[in-house]
Amino acid sequence: MGRIYNFSAGPAVLPEEVLKEAADEMLDYKGTGMSVMEMSHRSKAFESIIGEAEQDLRDLMNIPDNYKVLFLQGGASQQFAMIPMNLMKNKVADYIITGQWAKKAFQEAKIYGTAKAIASSEDKTFSYIPDCSDLDIDEDADYVYICENNTIYGTKFKTLPNTKGKPLVADVSSCFLSEPVDVTKYGLIYGGVQKNVGPAGVVIAIIREDLITEDTLPGTPTMLKYKIHDDNKSLYNTPPAYGIYICGKVFKWLKKNGGLEAMKELNEKKAKILYDYLDQSSMFKGTVRKEDRSLMNVPFVTGNDELDAKFVKEAKAAGFENLKGHRSVGGMRASIYNAMPIEGVEKLVEFMKKFEADNK
Ligand SMILES: Cc1ncc(COP(=O)(O)O)c(C=O)c1O
Numbered sequence: 001m002g003r004i005y006n007f008s009a010g011p012a013v014l015p016e017e018v019l020k021e022a023a024d025e026m027l028d029y030k031g032t033g034m035s036v037m038e039m040s041h042r043s044k045a046f047e048s049i050i051g052e053a054e055q056d057l058r059d060l061m062n063i064p065d066n067y068k069v070l071f072l073q074g075g076a077s078q079q080f081a082m083i084p085m086n087l088m089k090n091k092v093a094d095y096i097i098t099g100q101w102a103k104k105a106f107q108e109a110k111i112y113g114t115a116k117a118i119a120s121s122e123d124k125t126f127s128y129i130p131d132c133s134d135l136d137i138d139e140d141a142d143y144v145y146i147c148e149n150n151t152i153y154g155t156k157f158k159t160l161p162n163t164k165g166k167p168l169v170a171d172v173s174s175c176f177l178s179e180p181v182d183v184t185k186y187g188l189i190y191g192g193v194q195k196n197v198g199p200a201g202v203v204i205a206i207i208r209e210d211l212i213t214e215d216t217l218p219g220t221p222t223m224l225k226y227k228i229h230d231d232n233k234s235l236y237n238t239p240p241a242y243g244i245y246i247c248g249k250v251f252k253w254l255k256k257n258g259g260l261e262a263m264k265e266l267n268e269k270k271a272k273i274l275y276d277y278l279d280q281s282s283m284f285k286g287t288v289r290k291e292d293r294s295l296m297n298v299p300f301v302t303g304n305d306e307l308d309a310k311f312v313k314e315a316k317a318a319g320f321e322n323l324k325g326h327r328s329v330g331g332m333r334a335s336i337y338n339a340m341p342i343e344g345v346e347k348l349v350e351f352m353k354k355f356e357a358d359n360k
Contacts, residue, residue, distance in 0.1 A: 005344040008322035009151050009297060009335040010174065010195035016339075018249045036245045041238050049241075050234065053248030060251060060259055063183050063206060070226065071234040071244050072203040076101070076173045076192035078224070079203060080108035083145070083169055083188065085220040086227075087211060088113045090140040096161060099126045099150035100328065101171060106145070112217055118144075119161075125329070126153040128289040132161030143167045143187055149175035149294050151195070152326040154287065154333065156294040160185055167211060174296050176204070177254060178338060179264035187211050196296070196337045198247035201240040254338070263338055267295040270336050270345045274298050277349045283307075283356040287331065301331035308332060311355055320348055 006013040029036050032045050039046050054069050063069060072078070083105070084093060091113030095106040097120035109115035116138060119130040137144060144163040149156045151174040160168060167187025176191040183189065188207045194200035205226070212226045222228055228236050254263065275293060278286040278300055287299045302308050308331050312324045325331040336345055 004319045004321045005340070005348065006321050007334045007336065007340070007344075007348070009326070009333060010192075011200050012195050012335055012337050013339045014198070014246070015250065015253045018246065018253050021249060022246060037242045039241065041235060041241050046241055049245050049248055050239070053244055053251060056248065056251035056255060057204070060177065060254055061181060061183055061206070066209050067183055068207050068209055068212060068226075068230050070205045070207065070229045071239055071247075072205055072229060073201065073240055074203060075200070076171060076190065076203060077104070079171070079190050079205065080105040081111070082224045082226070083143070083190075084109040084112040084115070085217045085224055086213075087167070087169070087188070088142050088217060089215060090142050092116070092138050092140040093143050093145060094118045094135070094137055094141045094166070095145045096120070096130065096132060096135075097122060098129055098147055098155060098157075099153045101151065101173075102145070102147040105147070105171065109145070116141075121155075125287075126150060126155065127287055127292075129155050129157055129292040132157075132159070134162060135164075137164045137166055141166045143169045145169045145171075147171040149173075149178075149296055151297050151335075152299075152329060152333075154294045154297040154299040155289075155292045156296070158291065167208070174335075174337075175294070177250075177260060177263065178267050178296055180260040193243070193247055195335070196339075197250050199243045202243040202247055204247070264295075266342065267336070267338065270340065270342050271295045271298065273342075273345050273349055274334060274336070277352060281352070281356060283359070284332075284352060287329075296337055297333055297335045299325055299329065299331060299333040301325075305330065307359065310359070311352075314355065315348075315351060318351055320351060 026035055093109055093115050095115055095117050097103050097117050106115050118135045121128050121130050144166050148170045169188045172189055173191040174195045176196045190205040193202045212230050216225050278284055283302050284300045315323050323332050325333045
């Protein structure tokens, strides 16, 4: 069997070219006679892998020198704790609740201090992004937290919140490298890489250097201090070396394909194909307020659970995998990350049209 179109929300599709290159280098990485998996993380070969990965990411995102790039572990979920442990100097933080991941981060932060929910879209099943232009930001807030792209609900912040001078912390797990970003608008940007960047097991955190201090909450484990990872250039302990190597290859693939401007253009084009169809279909409907629609995760429903299930089943048989919506919302969701080719989306829409005609 060949490759299918994988619409999974994560772990998700990676560029075929990257996978092939990694396959070619599997047994003998650049004349070292071993795989990157078998290599010391203190070796010259790995030092250049991680060094190049960082530089390529800096180039792609135009990361200023006063921001540190850390390659960490523990999934995005570990950041839910690591952020308050490292940043809650006043023990106060404001959270904007736009879905389950933001909510989980909020609940975790409550363990460590006063976390406040200053806005939420839960009243309408997180189908929109609340107005964040004039929120009641606590004077003592150490940071304002958002989940920038809501993987489950398919919403995305098109305008960042007005944090009234407080550092903005953003979980970008599901929109990482999908379009250009102005890093200077954030105190901390982080994401698990298993959606748009690489294999599960790596978390990238981009942190303004003044936010990295010795002054963490009492009891913070050494491994959960940003400072220790920064001081050791992400090599305090054995890093997820193979994962970082694949991320590095994806960065090179992105650079070769025109960087984040080109990705944005392509992602807009891909998303438009799907949203345009949803907007005129009499069977399938998008679930998100139009102006808040994500370019990466596109949820839709027929309004009939049986028909949804039939669609998912038939789509799978036709080579479109992982279209089932998140277990908490049902329906369907097509995740169309950077590595999903435009043909994948075109063919999905063709399939949906046929399904609509056949099931009238
Ligand atoms: C936006 C977002 N944040 C956090 C997570 C949790 O990531 P992890 O499984 O790496 O902890 C996910 C996972 O799907 C996600 O989509």
